[in-house]
Amino acid sequence: MLDTVRHVEERMRGLMTQLMEKTPINQRKPVALKPLLERIIQSKRLAHPRPVFRGDAPEVAVLAHGERLERILGHIVQNALDATSEHGSVSVALSQERNMACITVQDTGSGMSSAFIREQLFKPFQTTKASGMVIGAYEAQQYVHELGGNITVHSEVGAGTRFEISLPIAAFAQNAVDTAQAD
Numbered sequence: 001m002l003d004t005v006r007h008v009e010e011r012m013r014g015l016m017t018q019l020m021e022k023t024p025i026n027q028r029k030p031v032a033l034k035p036l037l038e039r040i041i042q043s044k045r046l047a048h049p050r051p052v053f054r055g056d057a058p059e060v061a062v063l064a065h066g067e068r069l070e071r072i073l074g075h076i077v078q079n080a081l082d083a084t085s086e087h088g089s090v091s092v093a094l095s096q097e098r099n100m101a102c103i104t105v106q107d108t109g110s111g112m113s114s115a116f117i118r119e120q121l122f123k124p125f126q127t128t129k130a131s132g133m134v135i136g137a138y139e140a141q142q143y144v145h146e147l148g149g150n151i152t153v154h155s156e157v158g159a160g161t162r163f164e165i166s167l168p169i170a171a172f173a174q175n176a177v178d179t180a181q182a183d
Helices: 004-021 033-041 064-083 114-121 136-146 170-182
Strands: 028-031 050-055 061-064 089-098 100-107 152-156 161-168
Touching: 004 161, 028 033, 028 064, 033 050, 033 064, 033 089, 033 100, 033 136, 050 136, 061 064, 064 136, 064 161, 136 152, 136 161, 136 170, 152 170
Parallel strands: 050 089
Antiparallel strands: 028 061, 089 100, 100 161, 152 161
16 A cells, blocks of 8 residues: 555656646757666666566667656556566667657557557546556657657557657757647
């Protein structure tokens, strides 16, 4: 019970930090993704299963608020861990496709139905979990879109889930943000 309360408190603090953030949108700075993802994986090293970094990650950076991006990606990795038994696997990969950095978080966990993904996943306060504040996926989608990126989810009940997050590489980021804001 105490772990649940601690977890809820941490998420509430994160939400409050986000809500109180007064940093203007143009104050984003280049954030190197490989070290950020390595920190997230390192912070989860005692989890079962232990997440792993797959493949050779390119050295790419995106324009973002580093702490907020780390919190959001950490949330996606934590959700993968929460959905996966200790005998399953959770992996994180980073690649580059043209002017986009592509982050993939894949698990062999319980998976989600297509109806849940379509109708509930990215809505605040919707979950398949027994506890928590349940705004992480919503916050992640909102922030990724704000950065000019996209989140795609592929999942099958009983077979696991793959989150694909694409973000404009720093050199191309302002054009993507301008385009997203015009839509």
